[in-house]
Each structure stands twice: as C-alpha cells, then as structure tokens.
Amino acid sequence: MGFDQGKAGEDTPLLGKGRPLSSQFKTFANVFIAIVGAGVLGLPYAFKRTGWLMGVLTLLSVAALINHSMMLLVHIRRKLGVADIGSFGDLGFAVCGPLGRFVVDILIILSQAGFCVGYLIFIGTSLANLSTNHQNVSMSHLMSVSPKSLYIWGCFPFQLGLNSIKTLTHLAPLSIFADVVDLGAMAxxxxxxxxxxxxxxxxxxxxxxxSVFFYGMGVALYAFEGVGMVLPLESEMKDKDKFGKVLALSMLFIAVVYGAFGVLGYMAFGEETMDIITANLGGGVVSSLVQLGLCINLFFTFPLMMNPVFEIVERRFWRGVYCVWLRWLLVLAVTLVALLVPNFADFLSLVGSSVCCALGFVLPALFHLMVFKDELGWKQRALDAGMVLLGLVLAVSGTWSSLSEIFN
Incomplete structure (x- = not known):
C-alpha cells in the first residue's frame, strides 16, 4: 500500500523513547499526560458561550469520538503488520504513500504550531494581567504596543535561543514539571x-x-487533541490486548475532569468568565504564583512542541539537516500569529475546528475505510463515512464560527 516504497522514519516524535513494556497504570498516566494541556484553561469561557450542560455533552461526545479514532489507528497498524509504523506520519505513508505522509505532515505542522501560538497568547495575556508596574504599562502604550504584545515580543529572543538547541534531551524533563504545574493549577x-x-x-x-455548537466542538477538540500519540503509547504497553480498555478509561476520566473544571469555572464567575480562567482569580499571591508557574511551564514547553515541526520542515526543505535560520523563521511566524489573535479561547476553537478535526476524525476514519475496505460490512462503512463527513462539516462550520468570533 505504498509502504514498500521506502523505510518510514519517525516524523512526529511527540513522545520521547520511554521505557518499553509499560504497565496498565503507566499507560493510563501516559495518556493523561499526552492529552491534558493548557487548553483546559479555556473551557470555562467556552462553557459560558455554549452553556454548561451543552458544554458537558460536547466534551463527552468528543471524548468518545476521539477514543474511537485512536483505536482505528491501532487497528490499522495491526492489520498492516508493519513494524516500522511508529507514528501517524508512518501510517499515512503505509496507507497512501508519499501523499499520505505529506497530508499528515502538514496537519502536524499546523497543529503543533497552533499549540505554540496558544502558549504565547496565554503567556502574554497572563503576564499583562499580572503586571502592576504602571510605568511599564505607560511605556508600552507610549510605544504603541499593548502590554500583551510587549510580553510576547519579550519571549521572542529567548525562544530563538531555546529552539536553536539541536537536541531537546536536556529539556525533556521539563515536561514532567509542566504536568505537575497543570495539575496544581487545575486544583x-x-x-x-x-x-x-x-x-x-x-x-x-x-x-x-x-449557533455556538461548532464553537464549543472546536474548543473540545483542541482540549482532547492527542491522536498522534496513540501509536507510540500502544507500542510501549506490555499487555496490548488491554490497551483499548485502558484508553477508554483514560478518556472518560479526562472528560470528567474537564467537565468539572469547565462547569465550576463558569458557575463561579458567570458572564464575567474570561477567556483564560486564571485571569478571574485576581491578584492574590496564590493566583499570581499559579499564573507565573503556568507561564514558565509553557515557555519551556514551546520548543518541545515545535520540535516535530522543525524535523518535518528540515527533512522536506533542508535534506533532514539541522538549519538554525529555518527554525528562527518558524519561531518568528508563530510569534507574529500570536500577536494578531486577540482571544485565547477563540484561537483554541479555530485550531480545534480546522486542524484537530482532520487529525482526530477525518484521517483515521478515511485510512480505516481504505485499509479494511474488503472486510467491512455496511454498518462499519457507514460509521467510517459518517466520521469523515462529521469531521468535514465540523471543520468548515467550526472554522467559520471561530474566525467570525476572532474578527468580531
């Protein structure tokens, strides 16, 4: 099916090479780590827009659909029986050849860069809210630059340095710090x-x-984006026959945590709920420490999330050789986009609707339909076709809704 044309490499190393043969508990923890991120902070605002009950139902629906899509990828790899399929890009190559890899590469670039744009928006907005130095604020206005933009530009030279590192081995332990901070902040x-x-x-x-249904779906998809992680996670599990059960329990647990976080945040502040919920907590010491911790967390997570983008771009445009100016150009592009987007939650919805829909719904169902076309009954064919159609409808409608919110 195209995989014989060449040996596939790891295009989306979103997970480092961990210890093999993970237990069920470790797999559960890894799924949680792979999915839960800064997107949860925009859920209360999304619930304000959609209503708390619609928000909960949307989260549960997206969790079930993403879980189904992840298992489709696992079933496809098992069906093909190719040991070299270690990533989503490898799977795309195995099913559709170079075109499949190209499509997955583009979507991975857009999704990973989109996450980093969200990080910069969060950092700039949070530091601007925490800033009590009126002299700095006055100076920023004197320079015709908002405090948020000033902080984003302030991150730029440091990100150039961090993203110039050839190997991120020394930064990888910071992902553990990121998860601890996320959990602490949520608590x-x-x-x-x-x-x-x-x-x-x-x-x-x-x-x-x-009218806001597609908006809510986009935010939920962003919050649950982790489809590209499922193949490495399944490879590491000792008892692979139980992976589906562990994945389902993990997704249910995350959906419950997300739902509680979104509902409680909205019910606490009502119509005053801001696009980043930590901004509603005021300027107390605890609140300030939480926001600063999250900013530091995302600041150092930025190069880790950009690493798959660098590998894909360098492979396609620089023969797979490290190129510092290409990396700097990509960091500049991400920074410029972050400066243009006014609202954190609106941007989450945009990325979720446009890119995460394709990665989470369209491609897994389409690949499954192609690989199992001679074995599927009409019900299974209809389910796959329905997933593709749902993903396309959500992508078009959600993207339009999100762009309308951003420009309005």
Missing part, C-alpha cells in the same frame, strides 16, 4: 471556583443555542 482553580460559587452564585445558562 487551585477548582478550589477557588467552589468557594466563589458558594459565596456569589452568579446566573448561568445550560444551553447557549445551536
């Missing part, structure tokens, strides 16, 4: 949300209307 925010909800009880709505 602090949930505790504060409960206190505020009990004291204030602002008005909330359950359904925001169908």
């Amino acid at each position: 602090v925010v949930i505790v504060e949300d409960v206190k505020i909800t009990v004291e204030q009880r602002p008005d909330v709505v359950a359904f925001g209307g169908m």
